[in-house]
Amino acid sequence: MKASLQLKMGAQLTMTPQLQQAIKLLQLSTLDLQQEIQQALESNPMLEVAEEGDVDEPEVRAEHESAEGEEPTPREQEKTREEAAPAEDYADEDSDSWNNEEWAGTNDLPDDLPVDTAWDDVYQTAPASGVSRGEDDDDSDFESRNSPVETLIDHILWQLNLTPLSERDRVIAHALVDSIDNNGYLTTSLEDVHGGLYNPDDEDPVELDEVEAVLHRLQHFDPPGIGARDLQECLLIQLNQLPGDTPYLPQARLLVSHYLNLLGSRDYAQLMRRSRLSEEQLREVLALIQSLQPRPGETVNRVPPEYVVPDVIVTKHAGRWRIELNPDIAPRIRVNSMYASFIKRADSSADNTYMRDQLQEAKWFIKSLQSRNETLLKVATRIVEHQQGFLEHGEEAMKPLILSEIAQAVEMHESTISRVTTQKYMHTPRGIFELKYFFSSHVSTDEGGECSSTAIRAMIRKLVASESARKPLSDNKMAALLADQGIKVARRTVAKYREAMNIAPSNERKRLV
Structure with missing residues (x-):
């Protein structure tokens, strides 16, 4: 066999480092994201935490500046002062109006204080020894909460x-x-x-x-x-x-x-x-x-209790459901403008090259964070739009929902939706739920409709709560009662849902009254 050189042209998909970083940040939980941001702040001198009240222009310029360090146009500077869709409002199912608002930081410290102002005149001092603190004081139980178990x-x-x-x-x-x-x-x-x-x-x-x-x-x-x-x-x-x-x-x-x-x-x-x-x-x-x-x-x-920090907060104001990202889940970061000003275009020294590379990595990291927030908000918005009945009436009004439906609605791949909804939590008036909770399979009804498995579990729980203690309902009986409501579900399906909710069989639920 004779060896020879051949040229072959072809197209293939490759994952750039920027895309790999964006995917990595997208699937991180809140705790892991905070650790990743802290690690980036420690390893990249171009990144810094944006304090409340600071102008976010350096942060946004990092997104819109070109790789070569060109200055943005005045129109771009005006545009980049707006945040990327931090919150959205959802009204009724037949309404498509969505309102965007800016995140605004607050500062409770007065701007102008007299030189002779006493600290107690501005802030309330701690109670004296022997006086019990209020129940809302975060430090009232500091010792018990931080003592070893x-x-x-x-x-x-x-x-x-x-x-x-x-x-x-x-x-x-x-x-x-x-x-x-x-x-x-x-x-x-x-x-x-x-x-x-x-x-x-x-x-x-x-x-x-x-x-x-x-x-x-x-x-x-x-x-x-x-x-x-x-x-x-x-x-x-x-x-x-x-x-x-x-x-x-x-x-x-x-x-x-x-x-x-x-x-x-x-x-x-x-x-x-x-x-x-x-x-x-x-x-x-x-x-x-x-x-x-x-x-x-x-x-x-x-x-020790494990606290869940929600990524998305859902509230209702004036008949409209408002969806916004939790601003406390991660610090807001930006490019350090002082270090960025040290970079010289024509300088090819090792120090200047290092700073240019760090600046580019900082831009990619900030852009990946913004992309993560935008994607998370889009997915959460579509979930709220689809599961408005659950927010209004409870689990029995939960609708069937699969990942592909949300993927089509936001025009993303199903695997991306899976990453977004894993270990991400939503705070609603009915409690805190993982985004995965709102997805469930469906069961056919007599009228040709569909009923979600979450709603069926809620119905089974309701039947068990109202049953006679002397004669609990069997799985067959609960399947028959569900059939009377038009829901076709087999006895083994009822048993599977009952076991998933840690509800004992009928013989173990029997009580003397």
């Missing part, structure tokens, strides 16, 4: 250090504590714990009875029920720690000790027959048992 093991070890024990028993206690999970249960058998401590070469090896005795000591720690090996033992520990004159305490011990399986299956007829309790007595006994904690560790292992 105490785990269950820390709580047990703190009690163990205050308990007088021999060194031998303390070693056994630490081995047992290491086997307690977050729910408060002992996950290792006593035989295994004893096997890890037993040494036949010792003069006085640890016995199994000693391990069990130390476990009983730990089971008196707080929270009640800690160190149990199963649910039955956990409930009995808590019952045994109640005062002896607690009403129906012996009957509760009887049911937990011998009829726990009937309690789980809610077979109240068998319970009354075997325990010889009347319905009123059984109701009181069940109330006592239900007051116990089946997972005692959860009372100590408090997971």
Whole structure:
């Protein structure tokens, strides 16, 4: 085979660095976007944070300036003072009027203050010691919010250090504590714990009875029920720690000790027959048992709350739905005009080339941020336009919606819409929802229309809330009730939606009233 050179012409799609950066910023969550902006501010000297009240001309000039550093025309300077569609208003479904407004920063500090003005005359001072602060004070609970979270093991070890024990028993206690999970249960058998401590070469090896005795000591720690090996033992520990004159305490011990399986299956007829309790007595006994904690560790292992910062805020003013980006999700950045003025056109030195490259990267980054905000606002606007019934009436008015519908409305690819709606949140009068929440499949109705799966879930939840506690609705019955409303849904579909909402089956929802 003879080697030869050939020329071939062809066209192919390539992703430029600018497009890769825009796609990367588009799919970032709020927290990741803040980290990305902070990293860009630290790595690029041409970028800086625009303070409130500053003129945004350097920021916008970075978008409209040419790559060679040409100055914009006066008409461009006039145009670039306007922000790129920060908010939009949606009126009725038959109206296409959308209003754009500028973001405006506020400054509460008076412009002119006398030289002898006291600080207390302008700002309200903090309350004196011993005076309780208002509930709206952000710093009133600073210590509790920022203190480290105490785990269950820390709580047990703190009690163990205050308990007088021999060194031998303390070693056994630490081995047992290491086997307690977050729910408060002992996950290792006593035989295994004893096997890890037993040494036949010792003069006085640890016995199994000693391990069990130390476990009983730990089971008196707080929270009640800690160190149990199963649910039955956990409930009995808590019952045994109640005062002896607690009403129906012996009957509760009887049911937990011998009829726990009937309690789980809610077979109240068998319970009354075997325990010889009347319905009123059984109701009181069940109330006592239900007051116990089946997972005692959860009372100590408090997971710190995770706060969601919405990307889009939806409000209603004068009968019009207003959609705007949250201005607090990320700092506003711009090009540092002082550093940009140092760049010389004809200079090809290494320093000047570096500054020119950094300026170009700063322009790309700002333009990518603006593109992200514009795309997010477009998608959120179309979602609100489509799901206005949900905002007005709730989940039962949710309409079916798929990504391709929004993609066609904003003339973008479906994959772009998927990136925009992932880990982006919308604040509405009905709560904060991920943008993905507004998309759902559809189920046909008798009238030839469509009903979203979200609306069906809301209907199932409503049926369960209004059912009889003595005779809960089965999946077949709920499917029949939905069919009466013209919604064709199978029993297995009802079961799938019910399980997705963590609603127990009908036999487990049965109650005594």
